[in-house]
Amino acid sequence: MTHVATLICNPRAPALDPAALERARTALPGAMAPRWLAEGVAADVEYVPLAGFDARAALAQALGDLPVDIIAQPTLHRRKRLFVADMDSTIIEQECIDELADLVGLKAHVAAITERAMRGEIAFEPALRERVALLRGLDAHVIDRVIAERITLTPGARVALATMRAHGAYTALVSGGFTPFTRKIAQMAGFDENRANELVVENGHFSGVVAEPILGAQAKLDALSELRARFALDPAETMAAGDGANDLPMLQAAGLGVAFHAKPAVAAGAAARLDHGDLTGLLYIQGYARHDFVV
Numbered sequence: 001m002t003h004v005a006t007l008i009c010n011p012r013a014p015a016l017d018p019a020a021l022e023r024a025r026t027a028l029p030g031a032m033a034p035r036w037l038a039e040g041v042a043a044d045v046e047y048v049p050l051a052g053f054d055a056r057a058a059l060a061q062a063l064g065d066l067p068v069d070i071i072a073q074p075t076l077h078r079r080k081r082l083f084v085a086d087m088d089s090t091i092i093e094q095e096c097i098d099e100l101a102d103l104v105g106l107k108a109h110v111a112a113i114t115e116r117a118m119r120g121e122i123a124f125e126p127a128l129r130e131r132v133a134l135l136r137g138l139d140a141h142v143i144d145r146v147i148a149e150r151i152t153l154t155p156g157a158r159v160a161l162a163t164m165r166a167h168g169a170y171t172a173l174v175s176g177g178f179t180p181f182t183r184k185i186a187q188m189a190g191f192d193e194n195r196a197n198e199l200v201v202e203n204g205h206f207s208g209v210v211a212e213p214i215l216g217a218q219a220k221l222d223a224l225s226e227l228r229a230r231f232a233l234d235p236a237e238t239m240a241a242g243d244g245a246n247d248l249p250m251l252q253a254a255g256l257g258v259a260f261h262a263k264p265a266v267a268a269g270a271a272a273r274l275d276h277g278d279l280t281g282l283l284y285i286q287g288y289a290r291h292d293f294v295v
Contacts, residue, residue, distance in 0.1 A: 004046045004078070005055050006037070008069040008277040008284050011156075014040030015067050021045070027062035028055060038290035042281070046075065071272045071285050073256060077236035079286045083164055084224045084250065086242030087175035087182055087196070089118075090260050091157050091189055091279075096181045097131050099150045103142055106134050119263045120245030124176060124216045129209075132199065136208025140201045143180045151181075153189055154260075156279030161190035162294040163283055170231060174223045176216055176246050195223055217246040224250050241282060242266070258282060 007024060009015040021034040021043055028047035035044045049055060055072035063070075088095045101110035110131050117127040161171055173186045173194040186194035198211035213219070220242075228238055240247070240254035243262040251257025251270045259270035260279070267273045274281045283293065 002075060003049050003055070003072060004044050004075050004287070005059060005070060005072045006042065006044050006285055006287075007059070007063075008042045008071070008274065008281045009040075009067055010276045011038070011041045011278060011280060013067070016040050016043060020063060020066060020068075023062045024059055027058045029053060037284050037288070041290070042277075042284040044287065067276045069274050069276050069281060073272070073285075074236075077234060077255060079167065079169075079288075080164070080237055080239040080255065081169050081233055082224075082227055082231060082238040083161075083169055083171045083282075084174050084220070084227065084238070084240045084254070085171070085191075086220075086244065086247045087173055087177055087185060089243045090241055090247075091154055091173060092185060093152050093154050094150060096146070096151070096177045097128075097135075099146050100135055100138065100142070101131070103146075104135065104138055110134060117246070118244035120248075120265050124246045125214045128176065128197070128214055128216075132206070132210045133208040135199075135206045138206045140180075140199070140204055140206055143178075147181065147184055151185065153185075154279050156277075156281070157189045159293050159295055160279045160282045163288060163292065164286075165190065165192070166294045170227065172223060172227055174215070174220050174250075176214075176220070176244075178210075195219075217249050220247060220250040221253055224253055239282070239286075241279075256285065258285065 024045050025031045029050050030048040032046040056070050059070045095114050098111045101107045116122045117124050171191045173191040175182050175196040177196050178199050179196045182194040182196040197215045200207040200209040236255040238255040240250045241258040241260050248266050248269050257270045259267040259273040
C-alpha cells in the first residue's frame, strides 16, 4: 500500500468505533482493514489512491460531523527524523508575551495584537516590536514567575518529544517568542535545542526593545532548512508543527506540516491539521501505536 489515512480524535473524548472505521474503509480505494493505534482514539487505514482522489474530502463526507482529525499521506518516510515546532499555543497552551503584558495591565491590548499577527492580518515583526515596547521597565526576573505560575505544556507534548527522540529524531523548538522562555520550556518538554528572540535588558529591567534581526517566519523556515541539511535528510523525513501565520512557510516546506489548533488561514494552508487531538496526534500521524509511546 502506498498511502495511509489516519483518523485521530481527542483522547479525553474517544469518538471512533468499528462502524466509523468501516465507513472510512469503504470510502477509500483499495483499502486494507483498519488498524487500531489506540482503541477509540486513533486508527490507520492503508489504501491506494486513484488519480485526482481527495482522501480527506472522501473521509470527511463518510464520517460526517464526527469530531475526528483526518490525515492522508504517503507511507514512505512516514516516521520523521526531524521535528521543528513553534512554542506559543503549540507546545505550550499560552502566549508568553500576553502573560507578561498582564503584569502591566495590558493583556487585552497585547493579546489583540498577538491574535491579529497570528492570523496574518498584520506583519509579525512590527507587531512584535510594538508589543515589546509596552513591556518597558518590567523586572526581567518576572519571567521565572510567569513560567512557574502561568505556563502549561500542551497535553501530549512530553510524550511526543520523548517518543520521537527515543526513535532517533532530532527536535528543535523555534519560536518568535523569547529565549528566557524557550530555554526553560524546551527543557520541560524535552527538545534537543531551542531558538527564539532576545529581549534587551538594562539594569535588570526590559528596555522595551527586542534584539534585531527578529526571528519570524523566514527564520523559522531557515531553521528547518539548516537542520535538514545538517542531518542530510530528505525533505520528506521532516515534520513541523505550529498555529500562526509566521509558522506557515515552515509548515509548507516540511515533509509534513501540521497545523495544530491553528488559525483558519494556517489550517487551510498546511498539509495536515489537528483540530481535535492533543500533541500525541503527532505520533499517531507517524504510525506510532499507543503501546509505542515513551511516558
